[in-house]
Every structure is written in C-alpha cells, then in structure tokens.
Amino acid sequence: MEDLNIVVRERLEKAAELERQDVALYPNGYEVADRIKYLLANSAAKKAEELEADQTAYTIAGRVLSVRSFGKSIFMHIVDSDAKIQIYVQKNLLGEPSYSLARRIDIGDIIRVGGSLFRTKTDELTLAVKDFVLLTKNLRPLPEKFHGLKDIELRYRQRYVDLMVNEQVRETFRKRARIISSIRGFFTERDFLEVETPMMHAIAGGAAAKPFKTHHNALDMDLYLRIAPELYLKRLLVGGFERVFEVNRNFRNEGVSTKHNPEFTMVEFYQAYATYRDLMGLTEELFAQLCREVNEGKTSLEYQGDVIDFCAPWARYTFLEALTTIGDVPQEAVESLEGAVHCARSLGIGIERFEGHGKLLTKIFDLVVEPRLVQPTFIYQYPLEVSPLSRKTQGAPEFVDRFELFIAGREMANAFSELNDPRDQRERFELQLAAFQAGDEEAHQMDDDYIRALEYGMPPAAGEGIGIDRLVMLFTDSPSIRDVILFPQMRPEKKGL
RNA sequence: GGGCCGUUAACUCAGGAGGUAGAGUAUCUGCCUUUUAAGCAGAGAGUCGCCGGUUCGAAUCCAGCACGGCCCA
Numbered sequence: 294m295e296d297l298n299i300v301v302r303e304r305l306e307k308a309a310e311l312e313r314q315d316v317a318l319y320p321n322g323y324e325v326a327d328r329i330k331y332l333l334a335n336s337a338a339k340k341a342e343e344l345e346a347d348q349t350a351y352t353i354a355g356r357v358l359s360v361r362s363f364g365k366s367i368f369m370h371i372v373d374s375d376a377k378i379q380i381y382v383q384k385n386l387l388g389e390p391s392y393s394l395a396r397r398i399d400i401g402d403i404i405r406v407g408g409s410l411f412r413t414k415t416d417e418l419t420l421a422v423k424d425f426v427l428l429t430k431n432l433r434p435l436p437e438k439f440h441g442l443k444d445i446e447l448r449y450r451q452r453y454v455d456l457m458v459n460e461q462v463r464e465t466f467r468k469r470a471r472i473i474s475s476i477r478g479f480f481t482e483r484d485f486l487e488v489e490t491p492m493m494h495a496i497a498g499g500a501a502a503k504p505f506k507t508h509h510n511a512l513d514m515d516l517y518l519r520i521a522p523e524l525y526l527k528r529l530l531v532g533g534f535e536r537v538f539e540v541n542r543n544f545r546n547e548g549v550s551t552k553h554n555p556e557f558t559m560v561e562f563y564q565a566y567a568t569y570r571d572l573m574g575l576t577e578e579l580f581a582q583l584c585r586e587v588n589e590g591k592t593s594l595e596y597q598g599d600v601i602d603f604c605a606p607w608a609r610y611t612f613l614e615a616l617t618t619i620g621d622v623p624q625e626a627v628e629s630l631e632g633a634v635h636c637a638r639s640l641g642i643g644i645e646r647f648e649g650h651g652k653l654l655t656k657i658f659d660l661v662v663e664p665r666l667v668q669p670t671f672i673y674q675y676p677l678e679v680s681p682l683s684r685k686t687q688g689a690p691e692f693v694d695r696f697e698l699f700i701a702g703r704e705m706a707n708a709f710s711e712l713n714d715p716r717d718q719r720e721r722f723e724l725q726l727a728a729f730q731a732g733d734e735e736a737h738q739m740d741d742d743y744i745r746a747l748e749y750g751m752p753p754a755a756g757e758g759i760g761i762d763r764l765v766m767l768f769t770d771s772p773s774i775r776d777v778i779l780f781p782q783m784r785p786e787k788k789g790l
Numbered sequence: 791g792g793g794c795c796g797u798u799a800a801c802u803c804a805g806g807a808g809g810u811a812g813a814g815u816a817u818c819u820g821c822c823u824u825u826u827a828a829g830c831a832g833a834g835a836g837u838c839g840c841c842g843g844u845u846c847g848a849a850u851c852c853a854g855c856a857c858g859g860c861c862c863a
Contacts (some may be wrong), residue, residue, distance in 0.1 A: 298800055299835050300817050359826075366823040383823065414824050437801040437815045439827050444801085446858045458801095551860085610807075643863075765835065773859095 300434045304399060308430050311415070316394060318430040323405050325354040330376040332410065333418065341412040350418065353378070354405040354428060356457065357398055359438055367395055367421075371404065379419040391425045394611055400438075401431030401457075401737060449781050462776075466768045468587055469777055472765055473540060475586045476560050479579050484537040485562055490525035492518060492542070498743070499523030501735040502545040505555075518544035523682065523756065524743045526563050527711060531746045540561035542759070551773040552703060554762065555782050563756035569694045569710045572757045573671050576706060577605040579759075580669070587768055596701050597768055599667050607669040610691075615672050616654060620661035627654065647731035648663050651676025651691070666699035675709075681721040681737050683709035698759075701767060708757030715747035 304541035308318055329345050332351055333518050336344065355371035355378075365384040370377050382395045384390040386408075398404060436442040448462075452786075455462050477487065495514065498502035499521030518639045522539050529537045536755040540560045547553060564571070580603045593602040625632030633653040637644055642656050654676060666672070673696035674686055685691035695709035712718050722739045729736035765777040775781035 298817095300800055303817060361825045361828050362822090363825075364822045365826090366825090368825045370826075379826075381824075385823080413826090415826080417824095417826075418822085434800045434816055437827095439815065440802040442801070443803095444797095444858090446797090449858090462796085641863090695830090786857080 301432055303433045304430075304434075307397065307399070308432065311394075311397065311427075311430070314390075316427060318427065320426070321426065323354075323426055323428060323652075325352055325405055327351045327353050328375065329355065329371075329373045329378045332378060332420075333376055336410050336418055341416070344410050344418075348409045350407055350409055350423070350594060352407040352424070352485070353420065354403065355608055356431075357400055357402050357404060357460075358435075360398065360400055362396065369398070370405070375490070379413070380422050381411075381413070381419050382406075382422045382425065387422055387425055387681075395425050395428060396420075398427065399431055401433070401435045402427060403429035403431070426572060432500075444493075446783075449775055450786065452779055453730050465771065466779060467763075468769050469761075469765045471587045472583060472768060473558075473761060475583055476579070476759075476761070477540065479582050480538045480560075480562055483536070485538045485564070486534050487520055488526070488529060488534070488537050488539055489541065490522045490529075490539060492517045492544075495700060496738045496740050498737060498740050499736065500543075500545075501679070503547055503734060505544050505546045512638055520545055521559070521758070523758070524740060526561060526756065527751060528743070528746045530563055530565055530711075531749050531751045534751065535565035535754075536563070548780060551775070552763070554774050554778055557774070557778075558761040559758045560761060561756065561758040563711070563754055565752040565754045567753045567755040568599075568753075569673070569696055569708050572708045572755050573609070573673075573696060576708070576757065576759075577603075577607060581605065583764075583768070594768065594770070596770055597772055601668060601701060601767070603669060607671055607698075609671045609673065611674045612654070612658065612672055612676070612784065613668075613674070614695050615662050616658060619665055620658065622661060626657065633657065645732065647728050647733045647736075649678050651678030663699060663704065664702040667701055669698065669700045671698055672698045678724075680709065681725050682712055684712045684720075685717070703763055704760075705763055705767075706757055706759040708755065711751065711754045711756055713747060713751040713753055715744050718747055719744050720752055 312318060332353065339347070353371070353373065357369050358372050358377060359370045361366060365380040369380050369382065371380060379589055382392065384392045387395065405426045405428050406420060406422045408420045408422045410417055411421050413419050415660060423630035436454065436458050442448055444453055448459075456466075481487065493507070493516040495511075495516060497520050498519035499519070500523070502520040504517035504520050507518065508514070511515055521543055522541065526537055527656065538560060540558065542556050543559050544556050545553075546555065550553065581592070584590065584603055592604050593600055595601070600717065610619065613627050616627055617624060622636055623632065626636035627633070630653070632648040633650050634644060637653050637657055640655075640657060640660055642660065644653065662672075674689070674692045675683070675695045675697070677691050677693050680693040680695050683695040686692040686694050693709060695707070697704055697708075698706035722737060722744070725737040726739055729738070762774050762777050765771070766774060769777060771777050
C-alpha cells in the first residue's frame, strides 16, 4: 500500500470515511430505467419552455467524467454505454445528506441520478438531480480530461481506461460489432448455415502458417490451435450442408506487426455448386451491404489519406498480368525459374532451396504488386505450388482457380474453387510433404481423414476467407490492427501494479 | 532477427552546456447556485524504466537490459 500514489491513498481514506457515514460504496439492486442516448434523442428538439412544462422524471446511471463544483451547486458530465449528458446538482433541490455525498463524488465514480430535464443558459440539455446514489466508488484517477489517454502501451494494456475516456475508441468497437453482425446477416439471408468447428486441431491444416502447439493431458496428445477452419468446413460440404460459414478466431505463430496479431478473426464460407468467379460477385455484394449498413450508404471511404471506391465491378487481373503490368516484372521472370530467381535476387528477396517458380513469383508479387493495389482488386489464377487445396485451372495445370482480394495495399480475402478430386488432393499433400522435408516449415501436412472425406464425394464448391480485423481497420480508418482488437497481444508487464 | 525513436508526478508534456527536477490537468484546503479545458487563493505529490560505468557529483554522458512504437527482413 505504501507505494500507492497520493491520489489513491486519498481515495481510500475518503472511501473509508464514507463507509463510516453508512454510505455503501458498491451497492447493487438500484434499477436504472433510462439510457442517456434516448433522453438526448427524445428531447433534442424540445425547447426550454417545453421541458419546463414537462417535468417527466428520468433515472440514468453512468460514470462521472467531469465535475464543476460551486458552493451550493455542482455540474457534472456522466457517460453511459453510448452517450454522455450534463447533470446539475443543486443543494436546495436535492437536500441533505445527498448533497454532501454529491460534493464528495470523484471523477471516475459511477452514480445513479434521477430528475427532470431542463436547458441551461447555454442551451445544453441537462438533468436537474432530485435523487442521487453512489453505485461504484473509483479508487484510481482517470487520465487528464483534455488530452485523454495517449500512451499507446497503456491504451492496449489497460483498454478499460482507454474505452472509458476515448469515445472514438468505443465507436471503433461498436463499428466492429456492426460489421460482424452485418456479415452474419448477409450469409444467413442467403441460406448459409453458421457453424462452429474445432479450434484445437491434431493436424494444423487449411493454410500455410506456423501453429501454436498445446497438449491435452487426459488424452495425452499434442494439439495445435487452428490456423484455419477450412478442412472442417469442407467436411461439412461432404456431409451435405451445401452452404456454411464460420466467424471465428485463427491463430498463427508468427510475427506481430501493424497488420498481424497472433490471433485474428476470419469469416470463412463455402458454397456448393459455385465457382471462385461466383464468389467475386458475392464479395462485391457483401461490401455493398457493409457500405449501406456501416458506412452510411457511402460507396467510398478514406483510409489513411487514400480514397477507396467500392463501386462494382472491381478491377480483375490474372496473377501473371499483375506481375508484369502492375509490378513491372520482366517477362523472363514469369516465363522461367531462372528468370524469377534473377528477378528475386535483384529485389533483395531471400531464396530458400525448397522454393519453386510459383513460390518465388508470390514473394515478388508481395513486394512489388501488393502495395500498389489500393483500390479493390481481384487477382486470380495463382500458381499451383502455393495453392495445395485449390482446383486446377482447366487448360493451365500449373495454375489454380483462385483469387485474392486486395484493398489499400493489403490482402483482404482469399478464395478458390475447391479441389474435390481425392486423388489429386493426395498428390498435392505429397508435394507439400516433399516441401516440408526440404525445409519448408509452413508446408501443409498430410490429412488422411480429409482425403477419406473427399473419397465419399464433396460437391463442386467454392470457398473464401475474409480477414475481419483488416476489414474493420479499413472501415474505421485505423492504421494498426491493434486499434481494432480489444486486447491485443503484449508481453507481460514487469512492473508492479 | 536488424535499424531508428521513446520511457520524467496518476495523465499530457517541458527540461537535458553534468550541480538530486518544472508546467497544465488530476488530488487536498478555502471561497463561489447556470458551469462546461469553470474561476480565484493556497498546498501536497516524482528512487527522471532497470542495472552497471565515467565523474567530486548523472535524469542529463557511455554500455547493457526491459517494455513500447515505427521502419526493414
């Protein structure tokens, strides 16, 4: 206790003093009938005289954000989940001992107040308090009222404080909730079934990434946190659910950056009897709906200074076209492995022994094309080598029917026509196994049960995954993925609290 | 993994030619019944991230470490 700062010590003393006067510091059971946003909405248009004649009693609760105290009256602003309002506590109106309690209230306390609305001299809608209850005592000072909480480390570590004092942070997470809700609605309306598949996998499949490893004691087996739900969702296509989707977390044991958090949220969906081309159209429709529902109907938005226009149809390039026309990659690089090696070297890209032509081209793509794809752009027909679960392109067996969507220089979605030939799938897994043995740690593992499922027959289908965090970044103009994840991953604090 | 930057009061930040620290907010006391970054008067509050080194003396200079940020791989 001795290392607590003076403000906390004083609050503890004040709390003890209030308890000696029989004031409960953490009572419950006090009903709160009204919410500030509805008070504001219902009375926004009412003039001072109308309010005076009205005198309807309201009861609201919230956290005290500011206090302006006079001898026999006090102004406070309190905030609840959605909005804030000014309250006016007058000694004559409230009476003792409540007024004495109100005088002792600290910024950060949670209170319940009852009273009627009026307008101040400056025309601000204000609640005249006739009933005042302390609901929760605050023992730690809130950040400075004008600058708020700016320290990025503190904002992430103590998100609860960040949310308390930074309204735009609350708005970002409200928007995130609306986006996810809108996505669910979009798929449900189109007859997709929302499902939950395992988060713990015996084989971490469905993507190229390093997994987190854990151990189940009772079963005495190692398990991996999933890197993608793909193989389970496709087992459901085998089972007869023709349209499924899942909104959930994936875990990848890789670097942390402004675009990567070790756990991130994806919506992944599969539609039988569709192709990747159908999903391009569906993706455009999804964004159109998101614009209507969370972007106030506007079909463009500003992201970090770039104006992004979602009007369909979006630009489409094949992977190779994009390399040569957008990335200015020389023709010989797309034509031969030697050319690609030369090109990669000239760009300073490190080359691993197990990497073939297709893999090298994707690394070149990431460097010279991806950052230039600011407007929504579909890139399709990817190299087979980097797509072990996608259907081969008819007439071009080195390529697959797959696209990725790029917006603001970032990969936003990945989709393909699903490979449903179990013989081809087994060969692909064997190729991956060879890559793994050659040193590619991210190569896909053999999944015999998945092959068995395909042998029962999976209908021709297409599937897609969309990164929700990056989507939210876009719609909230957030520069870092940590701004759209409530509790981003951090190293533990060493200092005592 | 590499480079650059940051870490000073609860918060936002100054200071930094080496001589043990400042402001505003917040807090405490007093005055104040329409304020809103309320006001006025006064007060308290910091092992300057940690650990070493140089020095008579380090928040300041140097090395290492921790945490964080940005960029690169």
